[in-house]
Amino acid sequence: MLTRAAMRVASRGASAAALTPARHMSGATTGLLGGNNAVGDIFTPTEDHKQLREMVRAFTKAEVEPQALEHHRDEKFNLPLFRKLGDLGLLGITADPNHGGSGMDATAAVIAHEELSASDPSFCLSYLAHSMLFVNNLSVNGTEDQKARILPSACAGQTIGGMCMSEPGAGTDVMGMSTRATRDGDDYVINGAKMWITNGAVSDTELGDHFVVYARTGDKGGASDLSLFLVEKGMPGFSLGQRIKDKCGMRASYTAELVFEDVRVPAATHLVGGPDREGKAVLSMMRNLELERLTLAAMSLGIARRSIEAMNAYARDRKAFGSSLNRFGQIQRLIADSYAEYAAGKAYVYATASALGLDSAGNRVDSDGVKLYCAAMAKNVADRAMQTMGGYGYCGEYRVEQLWRDAKLLEIGGGTNEAHQKNMARDLSHVETLP
Amino acid sequence: MRVFVGVKRAVDYAAKVRIQADKKAVDISNVKMAINPFCEIAVEEAVRLKEKKVAEEVVAVSIGPKQAQEVIRQALAMGADRGIHVTTDMRVDQELQPLAVAKIMAALTGEHDPSAWLLGKQAIDDDSNQVAQMLAGLLDWPQATFASEVEVSEDKKSATVTREIDGGLQTIEVPLPAVISADLRLNEPRYATLPNIMKAKKKKIDTVDAASLGVDLAGQIEVLEVSEPATREAGSKVEDVDALLAKLKADGLL
Numbered sequence: 001m002l003t004r005a006a007m008r009v010a011s012r013g014a015s016a017a018a019l020t021p022a023r024h025m026s027g028a029t030t031g032l033l034g035g036n037n038a039v040g041d042i043f044t045p046t047e048d049h050k051q052l053r054e055m056v057r058a059f060t061k062a063e064v065e066p067q068a069l070e071h072h073r074d075e076k077f078n079l080p081l082f083r084k085l086g087d088l089g090l091l092g093i094t095a096d097p098n099h100g101g102s103g104m105d106a107t108a109a110v111i112a113h114e115e116l117s118a119s120d121p122s123f124c125l126s127y128l129a130h131s132m133l134f135v136n137n138l139s140v141n142g143t144e145d146q147k148a149r150i151l152p153s154a155c156a157g158q159t160i161g162g163m164c165m166s167e168p169g170a171g172t173d174v175m176g177m178s179t180r181a182t183r184d185g186d187d188y189v190i191n192g193a194k195m196w197i198t199n200g201a202v203s204d205t206e207l208g209d210h211f212v213v214y215a216r217t218g219d220k221g222g223a224s225d226l227s228l229f230l231v232e233k234g235m236p237g238f239s240l241g242q243r244i245k246d247k248c249g250m251r252a253s254y255t256a257e258l259v260f261e262d263v264r265v266p267a268a269t270h271l272v273g274g275p276d277r278e279g280k281a282v283l284s285m286m287r288n289l290e291l292e293r294l295t296l297a298a299m300s301l302g303i304a305r306r307s308i309e310a311m312n313a314y315a316r317d318r319k320a321f322g323s324s325l326n327r328f329g330q331i332q333r334l335i336a337d338s339y340a341e342y343a344a345g346k347a348y349v350y351a352t353a354s355a356l357g358l359d360s361a362g363n364r365v366d367s368d369g370v371k372l373y374c375a376a377m378a379k380n381v382a383d384r385a386m387q388t389m390g391g392y393g394y395c396g397e398y399r400v401e402q403l404w405r406d407a408k409l410l411e412i413g414g415g416t417n418e419a420h421q422k423n424m425a426r427d428l429s430h431v432e433t434l435p
Numbered sequence: 436m437r438v439f440v441g442v443k444r445a446v447d448y449a450a451k452v453r454i455q456a457d458k459k460a461v462d463i464s465n466v467k468m469a470i471n472p473f474c475e476i477a478v479e480e481a482v483r484l485k486e487k488k489v490a491e492e493v494v495a496v497s498i499g500p501k502q503a504q505e506v507i508r509q510a511l512a513m514g515a516d517r518g519i520h521v522t523t524d525m526r527v528d529q530e531l532q533p534l535a536v537a538k539i540m541a542a543l544t545g546e547h548d549p550s551a552w553l554l555g556k557q558a559i560d561d562d563s564n565q566v567a568q569m570l571a572g573l574l575d576w577p578q579a580t581f582a583s584e585v586e587v588s589e590d591k592k593s594a595t596v597t598r599e600i601d602g603g604l605q606t607i608e609v610p611l612p613a614v615i616s617a618d619l620r621l622n623e624p625r626y627a628t629l630p631n632i633m634k635a636k637k638k639k640i641d642t643v644d645a646a647s648l649g650v651d652l653a654g655q656i657e658v659l660e661v662s663e664p665a666t667r668e669a670g671s672k673v674e675d676v677d678a679l680l681a682k683l684k685a686d687g688l689l
Contacts, residue, residue, distance in 0.1 A: 051632045089629030102629040
């Protein structure tokens with residue numbers, strides 16, 4: 001494999017070839033949305049964001065891309081590569097800098113997810129579950145003690161975390177969850193099962209390290225019924241139910257069912273935010289769901305960008321009836337519609353990110369809206385890429401069929417389309433005029 | 436010891452470049468720019484010298500318009516301690532030429548007293564490969580160009596440098612101070628990590644006007660025309676070796 005520097009020098013040629021306008025090189029993005037690399041627009045608010053994007057893009061190209069197809073085929077999570085994200089400061093991208101985090105904002109999180117997903121959405125999904133659902137959740141909602149104990153190793157990639165909300169019998173109807181935490185002296189005793197937990201396992205038999213777990217602590221039938229607990233590998237009664245295999249997409253990310261049988265957690269230390277937070281988890285849930293949905297939408301952008309690049313190059317190079325495919329109206333429609341929808345989604349995602357505080361709730365219409373729009377957009381764009389590329393597009397080696405399958409998850413995970421529609425219609429029902 | 440590293444902002448290796456309508460230069464308006472890859476290798480080597488406690492201070496120097504600060508920031512995020520930005524509005528890919536660059540660096544040397552200059556062997560825009568050699572000449576320092584390995588002696592009075600030459604590898608010892616230029620295989624540059632990107636913001640960049648250094652900045656070479664490489668024409672196939680030889684002879688190539 002060429003080194004990074006070698007790739008750069010070789011592809012330019014350290015000679016007069018520096019002036020060669022090679023047809024297959026990416027580059028001339030001037031005039032396209034966000035293509036001017038100008039610091040100060042919504043895609044690159046500061047110099048830090050610019051350097052972040054350059055760093056993640058270079059890392060993705062050199063280290064994520066070459067392993068993606070193989071890990072996808074083998075349904076294998078790349079744990080060593082994941083730990084490297086810790087060295088780069090990406091695992092704690094939004095987390096408290098006093099506890100090993102990088103202290104950046106929602107736009108930075110969007111940039112990281114967009115770039116990683118352009119090569120490997122399932123690797124990015126594991127990153128999202130760890131960095132957004134676990135690390136950011138604890139950083140925003142945890143006590144200083146909890147952060148000091150857990151975050152440094154999680155930000156460094158020494159430990160892997162996840163978040164447990166859905167259950168075998170409750171998904172969109174989150175208030176219908178049945179996992180229960182019962183107070184017993186100084187402890188809570190947790191019983192139940194959680195389903196579809198990304199990073200729930202790191203192998204066929206081994207649990208992830210830390211989880212934030214939503215559980216029922218009351219039965220009033222409202223928001224005050226839910227509490228958020230920290231549960232760790234090795235606690236008696238906490239076990240791996242099953243590793244869920246043969247998923248349609250996101251195959252290089254591990255998904256698991258986790259089982260809680262009389263798992264005893266100390267109230268003083270393992271109720272997220274402190275011992276007085278019983279029944280107050282809904283605010284943490286809302287805060288974190290907004291960031292989760294925003295970054296899942298950012299993953300859609302990476303999938304769509306890659307799909308458009310693939311179909312655009314293929315349609316230019318492939319000849320039929322004596323001319324390039326991109327000279328045919330049918331194919332022009334696939335390319336142009338895809339680009340316009342992608343650009344619209346990108347503007348929506350970055351505009352929403354710039355308004356999203358990590359510790360605020362109240363952006364639900366747009367944080368649901370970006371995912372509702374972008375998940376379908378990415379699936380449709382990947383579908384058009386496959387259609388453009390015909391038989392090649394249908395085969396794994398050309399990557400777009402994988403992106404198509406990965407994109408489908410974004411209409412289900414982190415909130416189904418139907419959940420977003422329900423939330424948005426409810427919130428919008430209080431609005432008379434739109435801004 | 437104090438190590439000075441040159442970092443040039445050049446057209447990104449992957450950017451597609453066009454030629455200006457007047458054919459006097461490459462059109463660099465709105466083209467993605469980045470740190471020259473060989474300069475990045477030089478920065479990495481300097482930072483490693485610091486990590487090995489050989490160097491006490493690494494200073495990144497860039498010459499160019501205000502955007503040159505971007506590549507200094509990148510060097511700072513990789514681990515350089517501070518930066519010097521020599522400002523000029525001359526185009527660094529052709530107006531500001533190697534001799535002027537070397538003279539600017541020589542002027543900075545007098546003022547800051549570095550023990551070594553680490554430079555990329557060439558920049559991927561003009562591909563001149565001259566600055567390190569000229570700087571060594573101006574300073575009357577030894578030069579170790581095309582380095583693939585750099586080892587500084589314990590007393591920091593000399594460096595053993597492995598050079599990539601046409602026939603293989605050549606190992607030389609140079610007394611310090613010296614000018615060293617980095618070849619491709621010297622190292623694999625690190626990524627600027629997020630915490631280091633944030634830390635780099637607090638590091639200092641001094642600004643010096645190139646015109647204030649008392650150096651003749653005028654170019655020695657006039658660019659008459661820049662043109663695209665000729666398009667390669669399609670080749671042809673021959674039946675066998677005999678036909679190949681006959682064709683090569685017929686074309687006067689043998």
